[in-house]
Amino acid sequence: xxxxxxxxxxxxxxRVWRAVCGREDLVLNSGVVALVGNTQxxxxxxxxxxxxxxxxxxxxxxxVSGVNVIGRGLIGSLGGDLVVASPLYKQHYRLENGTCLExxxxxxxxxxxxxxxxxxEVDVG
Amino acid sequence: xxxxxxxxxxxxxxxxxxxxxxxHHCVEQLIAAGALERYRIHVFxxxxxxxxxxxxxxxxxxxxxxxxxxxxxxxxxxxAGLTLHLGVPVLEIDRARREVITSAxxxxxxxxxxxxxxxxxxxxxxxxEGDSRLVYRTLDDLDTIRAAARHARRGVVVGGGLLxxxxxxxxxxxxxxxxxxxxxxxxMPVQLDDFGGAALKARIEALGVGVHLSRAxxxxxPGESLRYRMNFAGDDxxxxxxxxxxxGIRPQDALARQCQLALxxxxxxxxxxxxxxxxxxxxxxxxxxxxxxxxxxxVAPGYQMARNVAAQLCDQDAEPFFxxxxxxxxxxxxxxxxxxxxxxxxxxxxRSYRFIDExxxxxxxxxxxxxxxxxxxxxxxxxxxxxxxxxxxxxxGIKLPADPSSxxxxxxxxxxxxxxxxLPATATICSCHNVSKGAICSAxxxxxxxxxxxxxxxxxxxxxxxxxxxLKSVFEHELTARGVAVDKSLCEHFAFTxxxxxxxxxxxxxxxxxxxxxxxGKGHVGCDICKPxxxxxxxxxxxxxxxDPSLVPLQDTNDTFMANMQKNGTYSVVPRIPAGxxxxxxxxxxxxxxxxxxxxxxxxxxxxxxxxxAQLHELPDIWAELIAAGFETGHAYGKSTRxxxxxxxxxxCRYGVQDSVQMALNIEDRYxxxxxxxxxxxxxxxxxxxxxxxxxxxIGVIATENGWNLYVCGNGGMRPRHAELxxxxxxxQTLIRYIxxxxxxxxxxxxxxxxxxxxxxxxxxxLDYLKAVVIEDSLGLAAELEAQMQVVVDRYExxxxxxxxxxxxxxxxxxxxxxxxxxxxxxxxKERSQRRPARASELNLxxxxxxxx
Numbered sequence: 006x007x008x009x010x011x012x013x014x015x016x017x018x019x020r021v022w023r024a025v026c027g028r029e030d031l032v033l034n035s036g037v038v039a040l041v042g043n044t045q046x047x048x049x050x051x052x053x054x055x056x057x058x059x060x061x062x063x064x065x066x067x068x069v070s071g072v073n074v075i076g077r078g079l080i081g082s083l084g085g086d087l088v089v090a091s092p093l094y095k096q097h098y099r100l101e102n103g104t105c106l107e108x109x110x111x112x113x114x115x116x117x118x119x120x121x122x123x124x125x126e127v128d129v130g
Numbered sequence: 131x132x133x134x135x136x137x138x139x140x141x142x143x144x145x146x147x148x149x150x151x152x153x154h155h156c157v158e159q160l161i162a163a164g165a166l167e168r169y170r171i172h173v174f175x176x177x178x179x180x181x182x183x184x185x186x187x188x189x190x191x192x193x194x195x196x197x198x199x200x201x202x203x204x205x206x207x208x209x210a211g212l213t214l215h216l217g218v219p220v221l222e223i224d225r226a227r228r229e230v231i232t233s234a235x236x237x238x239x240x241x242x243x244x245x246x247x248x249x250x251x252x253x254x255x256x257x258x259e260g261d262s263r264l265v266y267r268t269l270d271d272l273d274t275i276r277a278a279a280r281h282a283r284r285g286v287v288v289g290g291g292l293l294x295x296x297x298x299x300x301x302x303x304x305x306x307x308x309x310x311x312x313x314x315x316x317x318m319p320v321q322l323d324d325f326g327g328a329a330l331k332a333r334i335e336a337l338g339v340g341v342h343l344s345r346a347x348x349x350x351x352p353g354e355s356l357r358y359r360m361n362f363a364g365d366d367x368x369x370x371x372x373x374x375x376x377x378g379i380r381p382q383d384a385l386a387r388q389c390q391l392a393l394x395x396x397x398x399x400x401x402x403x404x405x406x407x408x409x410x411x412x413x414x415x416x417x418x419x420x421x422x423x424x425x426x427x428x429v430a431p432g433y434q435m436a437r438n439v440a441a442q443l444c445d446q447d448a449e450p451f452f453x454x455x456x457x458x459x460x461x462x463x464x465x466x467x468x469x470x471x472x473x474x475x476x477x478x479x480x481r482s483y484r485f486i487d488e489x490x491x492x493x494x495x496x497x498x499x500x501x502x503x504x505x506x507x508x509x510x511x512x513x514x515x516x517x518x519x520x521x522x523x524x525x526x527g528i529k530l531p532a533d534p535s536s537x538x539x540x541x542x543x544x545x546x547x548x549x550x551x552x553l554p555a556t557a558t559i560c561s562c563h564n565v566s567k568g569a570i571c572s573a574x575x576x577x578x579x580x581x582x583x584x585x586x587x588x589x590x591x592x593x594x595x596x597x598x599x600x601l602k603s604v605f606e607h608e609l610t611a612r613g614v615a616v617d618k619s620l621c622e623h624f625a626f627t628x629x630x631x632x633x634x635x636x637x638x639x640x641x642x643x644x645x646x647x648x649x650x651g652k653g654h655v656g657c658d659i660c661k662p663x664x665x666x667x668x669x670x671x672x673x674x675x676x677x678d679p680s681l682v683p684l685q686d687t688n689d690t691f692m693a694n695m696q697k698n699g700t701y702s703v704v705p706r707i708p709a710g711x712x713x714x715x716x717x718x719x720x721x722x723x724x725x726x727x728x729x730x731x732x733x734x735x736x737x738x739x740x741x742x743x744a745q746l747h748e749l750p751d752i753w754a755e756l757i758a759a760g761f762e763t764g765h766a767y768g769k770s771t772r773x774x775x776x777x778x779x780x781x782x783c784r785y786g787v788q789d790s791v792q793m794a795l796n797i798e799d800r801y802x803x804x805x806x807x808x809x810x811x812x813x814x815x816x817x818x819x820x821x822x823x824x825x826x827x828x829i830g831v832i833a834t835e836n837g838w839n840l841y842v843c844g845n846g847g848m849r850p851r852h853a854e855l856x857x858x859x860x861x862x863q864t865l866i867r868y869i870x871x872x873x874x875x876x877x878x879x880x881x882x883x884x885x886x887x888x889x890x891x892x893x894x895x896x897l898d899y900l901k902a903v904v905i906e907d908s909l910g911l912a913a914e915l916e917a918q919m920q921v922v923v924d925r926y927e928x929x930x931x932x933x934x935x936x937x938x939x940x941x942x943x944x945x946x947x948x949x950x951x952x953x954x955x956x957x958x959x960k961e962r963s964q965r966r967p968a969r970a971s972e973l974n975l976x977x978x979x980x981x982x983x
Contacts, residue, residue, distance in 0.1 A: 030947040034655070034683035035690075040946040045953075054654055066955075071970070072699040073953050077746075079688050081657030083622065092687035092695055097658075120377035 149175030152416030396421030712736025779816030
């Protein structure tokens with residue numbers, strides 16, 4: 006939630022929150038994928054030290070292979086960044102902003118996400 | 131009519147005549163030194179091909195084409211300011227007008243480099259013409275030899291030196307019966323002494339090449355049984371269908387003669403230590419040049435001269451040429467030959483040590499100084515593994531050990547090597563490109579962290595390649611010295627090896643990743659390195675279902691979904707088919723599932739059936755049907771027991787001596803579901819004919835009259851390794867107990883993702899140590915290892931059957947959590963009556979972003 010609320014601070018009025026699934030659909034420390042319109046959104050639900058898990062919404066499409074698999078990648082922490090490893094060719098992308106650790110030219114789209122009660126909401130613009 | 135091409139600006143014109151190895155190297159060095167900023171460069175090559183690797187010319191008959199022998203990409207010569215004229219011989223040089231004249235044009239020069247090389251010497255012999263007067267120097271020569279060989283049975287090479295033996299190899303690879311005729315009483319008279327020549331002769335004759343020494347060819351006349359007869363002094367003769375002359379080279383100094391440059395006493399363009407000819411604007415390099423009267427017929431001195439001239443022309447510090455080390459290491463007709471420095475012990479007071487092995491025709495001679503402190507020279511025939519060390523001793527004046535003979539005597543553990551740390555920074559590692567140990571060290575310091583990088587950055591080992599092994603040892607030694615290889619931390623979260631973490635899990639009964647991280651790691655998340663490793667350790671120790679909630683996030687993607695992800699994000703499914711034995715009903719059940727879900731079906735190498743193209747949400751349905759038909763998961767997705775391959779054994783085979791299928795079933799049933807540092811493959815053969823290929827498996831079992839022979843630690847794949855015989859004539863119970871112990875010891879002590887073969891090679895004490903631990907129980911671990919294996923066996927449960935019972939676990943098998951749709955971006959096309967992933971070119975897809983890799 007801390008991540009989601011931090012993003013909300015930017016421009017809370019302009020957010021268009023769409024409910025995509027329930028809290029029970031998430032898998033702790035791992036990813037699931039929701040279809041929002043034509044966009045495939047990978048949702049990662051990551052435990053934090055404070056105890057409240059963080060929620061991230063990133064593009065499910067792997068920019069290297071062009072295949073929709075990011076939501077099935079392994080979560081990790083590298084050099085202080087929370088990252089997901091592409092399951093196909095193992096590049097690491099920061100959950101925070103979608104940038105790639107290995108190749109600056111690669112980036113996943115990211116979207117604001119939050120839990121509204123037990124409802125997972127995403128703003129895909 | 132001739133036209134004169136003259137420069138129009140301040141740029142000077144530099145002309146290089148000759149595009150052989152040395153001329154090309156000079157151009158490369160010029161470009162690297164920035165010559166294109168001050169010179170317009172014209173390069174003239176008489177041959178039609180741009181510079182190629184003449185050292186490996188005989189490989190042209192072994193299947194390499196002209197392009198693959200080329201020393202550079204064509205693009206090198208397509209840069210602005212650089213023009214390559216191929217197939218354009220230079221006819222004359224007009225020094226007064228400073229012009230180079232070809233049949234079509236004149237080109238004025240400011241500076242001229244002659245790199246015209248050499249030509250083969252053909253002694254004047256009556257009757258030598260056409261196919262009885264072939265030479266071996268250029269690709270065109272090789273084409274001519276190939277044409278001549280088409281209807282030939284036997285070919286003769288005149289000349290038993292280095293090039294002659296190369297040519298004999300070429301004839302042999304053309305399928306001819308090859309003979310070598312040498313005037314001197316031994317082969318390679320320049321490089322070898324009598325004993326060395328004799329050992330080489332014996333080896334070459336053993337390869338079916340005829341060697342005729344002390345023969346002077348007087349004339350060539352028509353033959354009786356073959357095309358030609360070579361008549362030697364005396365009444366001796368030899369008949370043949372073609373003759374290749376390789377009796378030495380002569381410097382190609384015709385242009386220098388024409389324009390009256392000074393020549394050496396025995397030919398060659400006379401040069402000083404700056405490679406300058408008698409005309410200050412003209413340089414000569416390579417085999418056309420004579421320094422101090424001598425011509426240097428090897429590529430390394432030629433390169434040295436090329437570097438020297440390139441540096442001078444660009445006003446850089448140039449290393450003068452004062453002769454060259456003619457030490458050489460070759461593989462002639464597959465035989466190692468090496469010659470270093472004063473091979474003949476001609477220097478005053480020189481003393482020799484010799485090792486002669488007439489059983490294998492191996493010869494080594496070490497020539498040391500009168501005071502016994504330095505290596506002056508050496509001769510090697512049959513085994514060049516001694517060469518690098520001896521050369522370093524000779525070149526760097528390293529003080530000899532108390533007993534110099536130890537440097538050439540056979541050692542049970544291979545040739546003695548001079549530790550990389552004993553070499554001074556000035557030691558030349560690569561003599562082709564003049565790369566010192568110091569240069570390699572600074573490349574490492576500036577960030578080169580792998581061997582490929584070092585080669586690209588320093589060019590070391592990219593010439594003749596002879597220094598590759600030495601380069602690797604220097605590189606690894608330097609890395610270790612810098613502490614690079616010392617850090618064995620698993621990742622940033624765990625400063626321990628897999629083995630240490632395994633011990634923690636066992637000793638402290640750690641059953642979760644969180645527990646391990648809290649006790650021995652950093653942070654609270656882990657990463658894609660440590661999570662699967664610890665997931666695997668926990669599975670090896672406690673064998674809990676990997677789909678349990680606390681274990682799910684640890685698994686790599688294939689383990690998470692218990693299927694193998696393919697390139698388009700779909701999965702393949704492999705049901706276990708124990709020992710490769712399957713009923714017709716079973717086959718039909720798999721067929722029905724494959725048909726229903728339209729899965730591409732292929733038989734695997736491990737006697738199973740792989741079903742491709744399943745989407746995530748289809749996996750539970752597919753597995754429900756397979757399990758209902760009696761199948762279990764095949765663990766094809768895990769670092770775990772894969773298959774036990776078997777032959778039909780004594781049940782059907784007339785040669786079989788044991789029931790290999792039953793034993794394979796026992797083994798597969800026992801170890802299925804066992805997770806390990808890497809995948810495990812097994813096989814059981816019913817007799818020594820070994821149809822199940824057990825010797826290429828991690829665990830191989832071969833039936834004998836009296837029981838089973840056990841082989842361990844083999845594998846196929848990228849680096850195949852034969853399994854080693856571990857124990858013989860075992861009864862069923864002992865066989866299983868030994869396999870239990872070997873596997874558990876491997877799981878306990880191997881590094882992450884280390885296969886049994888690499889693990890076995892890393893074991894200090896080798897196979898004997900492993901035998902001591904497993905068979906003699908030298909560590910007192912045997913009972914514990916067996917008990918640990920029994921825990922894993924007792925807790926086995928088909929992971930897919932377990933997952934299907936739990937709606938919670940099935941939650942993840944949804945392509946979308948909020949939609950029943952399949953992934954709309956997955957497309958298939960039909961090929962050979964089955965579907966396969968569509969290629970990007972077969973769709974109107976948004977192009978995939980390309981990476982720089």
